[in-house]
Amino acid sequence: MGQAATQPSTNWHLKENAREHHTSKFSGDELVVRRGQAFTVTFSGTEQPEQNLIFIAETGPKPSKATKTLATFGISSTASTEGWSAVLQSSSSSSVSISISSPHNAVIGRYRLSVQSTASGSPSTARLGTFVLLFNPWSSGDDVFLPSQAECEEYVLEEFGIIFAGNKDHISGFGWNFGQFQGDILDICLSIMDRSLYYRQDPVTDVSHRHDPRYLGRVLSAMVNANDDQGVVLGNWSGTYEGGKNPTSWTGSGEILQSWKKSGFKPVRYGQCWVFAAVLTTVLRCLGIPTRTITNFSSAHDADGNLRVDEFYDAEGNHLERGADSIWNFHVWNESWFTRNDLGPSYSGWQILDATPQEESGGIYQCGPASRNAVKEGEVDLDYDCPFVFAEVNADCMYWNYDSATGKKTLILSKSTEIGASISTKAVGRDDRVDVTRDYKYEEGSTKERDTFKKARKKLGLEDKFDPTAPTPEEIEQKPDISGKFKVAGSLEVGRDLNLLLVLANLQPYPKTVDVKMTAWSTLYTRRPVREIWKDSISVTLSPKEEKQFPIRIKYNEYQQQLTTDKTIQVTAICHVEDGIQVLVQRNIALDNPAINVQVLGEAKVNKEVDVEVVFTNPIDTEVMDCVLQVEGSDLLTGILELRIPPLKASEKSSTKFKLLPSEAGPKHLLVNFSCDKFPDIKTFKMVNVTN
Template structure:
């Protein structure tokens, strides 16, 4: 009996196991059947070119790729998307379709890096700004078309897409379709709710213009240098995405233009050794890279950065600014390039540019009050303005914001090499307590140039002997919207008054003193006493244009306004300098002492011949005149300086009057070597609008005074007005440029 019970229990147990297996198999089969009932997505259409036209992104080459077009969209704006199904048709009321947009490796709805858009049937819907929305707008036999609108606050960059399909009241998992292509979502300056919104007519210049100018050179000889931004080139957006990854910026912060432009100012340079885009170099030695003056634009730089995944050698301030403009415009942030002629570099937050002298009036080559750092004055310095609202600041501080991608000083708020965004309104009013780096920018455009002489009796060991209130920030320039002048400066716009009040006006002094009050260190420097017993008026006469190879004179004019004889001691020194103010070579020097009769005037002249300066010029051919004078009877001390640049020839570009698309067009580049030495390792870089591919033309050695004439062919793939830019580079002579505007017609 016991054995029979064991046998019966065993049989019962086996039946239970079999029944469980049967039920499990039925459930699995039922689940698979239900899964099979879900719509099967065969294809997703993003209508790249149609959406691009409405989103002002139809110039991006990735959109127009004939084999693999990648959508480029602007946030906060509707776009069309289509779905084609296999197996069966879409059934209204039964089928659910959701589109999932993912950003970054760990997308999260709460952080704004993931969006789930459930598509409902409606003919139209009203965008809701901060939310992603979508709706099915039409249906065909095997497909549906929908409209989706992203949030105007969503992060910008590369997004991935999934499509989820399920049936109504189903308890089973949805079917997921992975779209095999990414899409770009950018800032939308045409959208009034986007922080970067700007008046529509200005966006033709600050977003869509892909060729511009950057003003370089000292105050009396600055010139507009053509630069190809090329923000629509196929390599630009991928290079920017790589830069974003190298920055390690949180994904959820990449929709904030304030944080993003600050990061851009850090990552365009490589000063923090974070694999930024461009390595800075100011020593004139470029054998292991490209000389900054040889670049014609940003595209070649960003292409090399993207292909090699390493920083590109080399750049200087205007190269950093050109690349920054490309990055910002490509991402949808309105941007302009700004050149500050006579730019202050305040290394110790005094809001003054300080120069120190010993007891014998010899200038010190160090700052005795700031060991390891020294203020400097750049002949010119170039940075960028970006346009945005500033919800983090009080009302009235939005609009143009300065960012600087050239590594000068670490930011006071982060300790790394980044600068801005600093509100131009805050700079102009001296509101140094506002983010970011406003004090540094105030000093760049409006610091006083202060001279100090060693004095053991003074509290700091130095006494202020001279102060020039009007030297720094001589003029700030940018390109005027909608104009391009290939032969002159008719496209130059003076924006000095956007950065500071008129020099020598009460408003200008009030704003500077307002900034000084915000810094205890600066306040101490500005409150120190100064000597004012001055009755001899001295002036360093600014030089007019000097062509390379010509002699020139340096002159100091002196007027004795007193009724007594004055004994003057004057020293004049001419030096070649790099554009950031660093001295390269001393060219000539003269010293003199003479009596100046009461109420009379006189002049001291230094004649500089070409033989003395030609061999000592460095790139950009900048020179500085430094003058210092003292009056024995009154202990008056006067100091002044002037920066100037010898003028180089420009490239004469000859091109056929009739240029057609996709037809090789002859082009000739020509200029004369102005030097008495041969030019070696010569090359022309030719570039232009996005329709013109850049090319390099090598040229043999050029004899002293020889004519350089290079013939090549140009291929243009789009009609309309196109800008052609050429730059000549050699070991002995750099920064020779030229440009021409040509009208291109469709192929006959």
């Protein structure tokens, strides 16, 4: 390389380049630019004609031209679209200004830039410094190109998101601060890539693949969970969260990623599906891959890959944990936007990635990218993990009665329309829910949907196999004599009694006697039963074609101690019909928290303090203690504000005030999380319009 010259002073034109490259929101004094687009650099200390300058851009541990991690290029008259190039902007006796362009498919990451000069006969090399290169959804040559400006702003630049939860009968949403531009989040995202198993096994090959969003999406889906590596978040679905934070208490990704770094890259405790999806959103948006969170209601976890989910109940109506299949009230994953050069244009667009560790893929807990188009069409033989995602939204559901004494199981009913409902994501530019179910499957119950299901089974070789656990045609054909359902009567709020109606109807023209065994269990959102809350039984005779209603009341003091922080209850009635087949009636109930009210007192202006008031009224007739208010919001507050609040007596109202100091104009979101011993994690968000 010759002798090292004196260190030139480099002007990276941070403001102008950032504006052109949509990277102004990154803080810090390192240049952050997007690939396939020119940026300007000015440097001094060269006393020779600029045509003798050679630039070297390199990334990764062993840069080479073969792996496309090293580029050397001189000054040319026009920018190249194929490789790296430099075009002279201006020069004087003391400095040179050049415009550097990277190719559309450049490896992303941190680059070292040097300049070599041969003017004085012996070559000398000077380091100009480092810059970070990201994906470029604004550039039509990039694999992540997203033609809509509004979608680029939402899926790459927006730091606030809404994640939908609850269940299909009762959808709720909570705010999340992705915070992809906060402090050192970009550095943390780069170090996540460098800690992956792929990098540790073969760093050179791993870095050379970082031009490909498909490759990186898969690697990062593995790294956000901590199952195989020193990943970011450790999952916990036990219902007890000692030694860490309850997954429901997080309000943003920043705190999680910072904790991971601060602890010396030890997994952060604890996460559940929405935490994994939200952190993956942050990482991918930070790197420039358009990404959103998707919530699927009544989501199947098909552990044995037969596109069927089996649920077992005993004669008393208790939900049994048998087998590894399950149906979650909801499950959150990601969609990222990029082309699938490996599958062809009809499978490009939204790709499903899932960082929640559910099943191994290629020996690692990673999932995707599965093309959403492939899932909809039942093309389950395409990469990656299409059968698993197809089952999540479209498996058939079998409900069995299991007798532990004899080991005998009897099919109660099968449903093909139960799984994959109200698939939801946040609207572009608005705080609304958009239903994308039709993008995942044809209309439930339509012939097209059934044909697609059969096609998927055929591709997986399931259609002809004899399955000893499958129901016989006679079992499926049996028609029940009665029908039943649970109706909600009144509000579904923690702190209030739960009022339901069991509605039973005799479908026959002759009387029917029915013995009903009812149970209510507190569950996790994965529907795993945790504690029994209540049980009862009734015996009734229904006249021909008669419908009867039976009121059920579960008092707050009966369920309060048993409730999990997921605030979900499963109510089940097994109806033993005289001379007929059993009927299963069930309902999953998601309770709402009491309300908290947030008011901005005055006008929110850039760099001017403004007061906010949060009001909470204790709705129950006992005192609530350990009250804590947590507040965060990008461009409104630095970090997380935590305020302790004195205990509140029955029906007492608390008012808490604090100040915001907005740093940027535009619509911003304030996230508020109120916790106490009786109501953990009451969340709300408030849109704050900041003016200059």
